[in-house]
Amino acid sequence: MEWLDVDSELCPVQRTLGVVGEKWTFLILRDAASGVRRFDEFRRHLGVSEAVLSGRLRKLVEAGILRTEAYREPGARERFEYRLTRKGWDLWPVLVALRQWGDVYAGVPEGPVLDLRHRECGGEVRVVVECADGHGELAPRDVIARPGAGARTR
Amino acid sequence: MEWLDVDSELCPVQRTLGVVGEKWTFLILRDAASGVRRFDEFRRHLGVSEAVLSGRLRKLVEAGILRTEAYREPGARERFEYRLTRKGWDLWPVLVALRQWGDVYAGVPEGPVLDLRHRECGGEVRVVVECADGHGELAPRDVIARPGAGARTR
Numbered sequence: 592m593e594w595l596d597v598d599s600e601l602c603p604v605q606r607t608l609g610v611v612g613e614k615w616t617f618l619i620l621r622d623a624a625s626g627v628r629r630f631d632e633f634r635r636h637l638g639v640s641e642a643v644l645s646g647r648l649r650k651l652v653e654a655g656i657l658r659t660e661a662y663r664e665p666g667a668r669e670r671f672e673y674r675l676t677r678k679g680w681d682l683w684p685v686l687v688a689l690r691q692w693g694d695v696y697a698g699v700p701e702g703p704v705l706d707l708r709h710r711e712c713g714g715e716v717r718v719v720v721e722c723a724d725g726h727g728e729l730a731p732r733d734v735i736a737r738p739g740a741g742a743r744t745r
Numbered sequence: 746m747e748w749l750d751v752d753s754e755l756c757p758v759q760r761t762l763g764v765v766g767e768k769w770t771f772l773i774l775r776d777a778a779s780g781v782r783r784f785d786e787f788r789r790h791l792g793v794s795e796a797v798l799s800g801r802l803r804k805l806v807e808a809g810i811l812r813t814e815a816y817r818e819p820g821a822r823e824r825f826e827y828r829l830t831r832k833g834w835d836l837w838p839v840l841v842a843l844r845q846w847g848d849v850y851a852g853v854p855e856g857p858v859l860d861l862r863h864r865e866c867g868g869e870v871r872v873v874v875e876c877a878d879g880h881g882e883l884a885p886r887d888v889i890a891r892p893g894a895g896a897r898t899r
Binding site for chain 2: 595597599601602603604605606608609610612613614617618621624625626627630632635636637678680681682683684685686687688689690691692693694695696697698699700701702703704705706707708709710711712715716717718719721722723724725726729731732733734735736737738739740741742744
């Protein structure tokens with residue numbers, strides 16, 4: 592099967608981008624991963640209108656990436672916090688990979704804007720592509736990409 | 746410095762998405778990483794119009810993510826191939842991370858659509874977040890995120 596004949600509707604990159612393929616999705620996920628949970632905090636940090644933000648949060652809840660949890664401030668009505676689900680947290684490596692590229696190619700001269708450290712030892716945090724059989728970091732030339740069992744031609 | 750006060754214009758995730766934050770960017774990069782180089786091949790595989798594709802390729806060339814290389818088929822005029830630059834290949838971990846999530850959450854029952862294997866041993870290929878000091882795979886709870894030297898308040 593040649594790549595150009597493979598039905599790209601099934602491609603896992605394309606299908607992922609069908610769910611999270613807009614810039615704002617990753618900005619909401621970034622904020623959620625940094626501990627932002629409340630509507631007003633997202634709105635303040637992202638600088639979008641209430642209507643736009645509430646539509647975007649709803650889409651992420653519908654996709655199972657965020658879940659809502661009720662809370663109530665004294666004297667106020669019940670509101671909802673937004674928290675990452677397992678499915679949402681599983682996008683964390685994508686966020687860390689975006690951050691890593693940005694530090695190199697879209698950084699600021701003063702140094703990293705976001706400092707990520709291993710909690711235990713203080714070491715730097717990075718994303719690597721590796722072999723599941725334990726052969727360490729792989730470069731693109733170390734990897735063979737082939738249509739798998741789920742692929743079909745168009 | 747509290748996260749909500751940090752100027753998110755400098756955030757490396759946000760700045761990366763400013764360059765590659767549209768779905769089509771990653772689909773072009775996916776194709777380029779699979780060996781697609783010629784305009785007509787991109788067009789055939791992505792199913793977009795000539796005008797749209799040529800605008801998108803131009804943006805990626807301007808961003809230094811793709812570069813052009815001249816070629817000439819016998820009897821035809823000179824044309825250009827599009828190849829990933831180092832800057833472009835450095836987005837490969839993002840692609841592999843998107844693919845990994847897609848295989849789990851947007852897959853097809855028949856199995857992986859894209860089979861990635863370590864060329865040397867045939868092992869599966871995966872993305873992990875790790876400690877640069879060699880402490881293996883990290884989960885979000887193992888990582889502390891703090892504003893770094895380049896951060897500034899709004």
